[in-house]
Amino acid sequence: MAESRRKDGPDLAALAATTEAAWKSKNLRAQLKAAASAKRGRAALTGKIAVAGGMRMLLRAVKNILLAVIVAAFAASVLSRFKDIKNYPEFLRVVEIDRQLEAPALSALRQNIPTNYEGTDIARFVLLGALFVAAMLLRGFAFKFASDVVILRRKRDALIKASSALDKDKLDRGKLLEVYAEVRKSLDEHKQNLAFLSIDIVDSTGMKVGEDKSIAENDFRQYKRMVEGILKANQAMKSTWTPDGVMICFPSAANAVKAAQSVILGLDDFNRTIKVMRRDFKIRAGINSGEVFCDKDTPMEEMTDRVIDIAGHMQKHGLVDGIAISEHAIQPFLGKFSFRDSGRIVDGCSVYEWKKDSA
Numbered sequence: 600m601a602e603s604r605r606k607d608g609p610d611l612a613a614l615a616a617t618t619e620a621a622w623k624s625k626n627l628r629a630q631l632k633a634a635a636s637a638k639r640g641r642a643a644l645t646g647k648i649a650v651a652g653g654m655r656m657l658l659r660a661v662k663n664i665l666l667a668v669i670v671a672a673f674a675a676s677v678l679s680r681f682k683d684i685k686n687y688p689e690f691l692r693v694v695e696i697d698r699q700l701e702a703p704a705l706s707a708l709r710q711n712i713p714t715n716y717e718g719t720d721i722a723r724f725v726l727l728g729a730l731f732v733a734a735m736l737l738r739g740f741a742f743k744f745a746s747d748v749v750i751l752r753r754k755r756d757a758l759i760k761a762s763s764a765l766d767k768d769k770l771d772r773g774k775l776l777e778v779y780a781e782v783r784k785s786l787d788e789h790k791q792n793l794a795f796l797s798i799d800i801v802d803s804t805g806m807k808v809g810e811d812k813s814i815a816e817n818d819f820r821q822y823k824r825m826v827e828g829i830l831k832a833n834q835a836m837k838s839t840w841t842p843d844g845v846m847i848c849f850p851s852a853a854n855a856v857k858a859a860q861s862v863i864l865g866l867d868d869f870n871r872t873i874k875v876m877r878r879d880f881k882i883r884a885g886i887n888s889g890e891v892f893c894d895k896d897t898p899m900e901e902m903t904d905r906v907i908d909i910a911g912h913m914q915k916h917g918l919v920d921g922i923a924i925s926e927h928a929i930q931p932f933l934g935k936f937s938f939r940d941s942g943r944i945v946d947g948c949s950v951y952e953w954k955k956d957s958a
Contacts, residue, residue, distance in 0.1 A: 797884065832858075884914055909945070922938075938952060
């Protein structure tokens with residue numbers, strides 16, 4: 600699904616490109632630009648680390664408070680059951696304070712949800728249970744922020760190494776090569792072998808001619824809802840929509856193929872029972888896979904790579920109600936899916952095809 604996330608300052612890919620250019624040209628202006636980029640990236644990451652660390656500490660503090668409240672309430676409940684509690688003013692005071700603090704919450708619970716179970720008032724157990732669940736949720740969120748801090752620190756450390764060298768008045772060829780190699784190493788850690796699916800509605804503009812605008816808008820909205828449900832079911836990592844098309848990132852080509860086939864086959868029922876427009880929805884789909892630079896904070900619309908471009912070109916050269924996929928992407932799964940060699944070449948890649956009629 601399309602995510603609108605902010606990037607963690609200038610990314611490592613941009614820094615690597617700038618550093619490489621400086622190394623090749625030995626141009627002082629390029630060196631200064633690389634140094635400034637590294638410093639801005641380091642400052643941005645430092646700020647994000649501070650925010651994530653602060654949130655982690657806050658959530659842990661609230662979690663500990665909730666757990667302390669639960670323990671105190673349990674202790675007060677145990678003390679209240681001693682028949683001679685009145686002989687011990689200090690403990691009696693603890694019980695009374697607990698009752699005063701709990702009274703508003705218990706009253707609210709009894710007014711809003713059923714709390715009398717077979718003659719027993721369970722409002723207190725419900726309250727303590729809710730507090731415990733809340734504490735565990737906060738613990739999970741705190742752990743997430745702790746993980747973010749570790750990731751952000753690694754990125755910052757890479758930028759610090761780069762900027763420490765770039766800060767020097769003059770960088771020789773060997774030093775720039777060393778910096779470039781360090782940044783490239785960090786980039787390689789973020790490379791993943793992913794698959795990309797491009798889907799486009801055939802003649803979407805022509806479909807809307809002569810149709811009521813509200814009907815057309817609703818039909819296309821229903822189509823998008825159907826497609827997004829299929830993408831989610833097939834582990835789509837991220838996506839971006841144009842008015843009538845979508846580019847999706849998947850962990851493997853098998854996921855992309857399953858999603859594309861599900862959309863094409865699902866259009867039969869969609870056209871028959873949901874859409875109101877006169878013309879049926881028909882699509883073309885293209886798939887390609889390969890190694891790309893990808894981290895979870897980069898939205899799909901900001902990812903640029905030849906691997907992604909080829910997926911779009913596969914779609915444009917594909918069949919209506921069919922899937923066009925590069926040979927290297929489908930090769931490991933030919934025993935699982937019925938694709939045939941089309942005999943065509945797109946961007947230097949042999950094209951394999953699947954058509955709905957062959958399903």
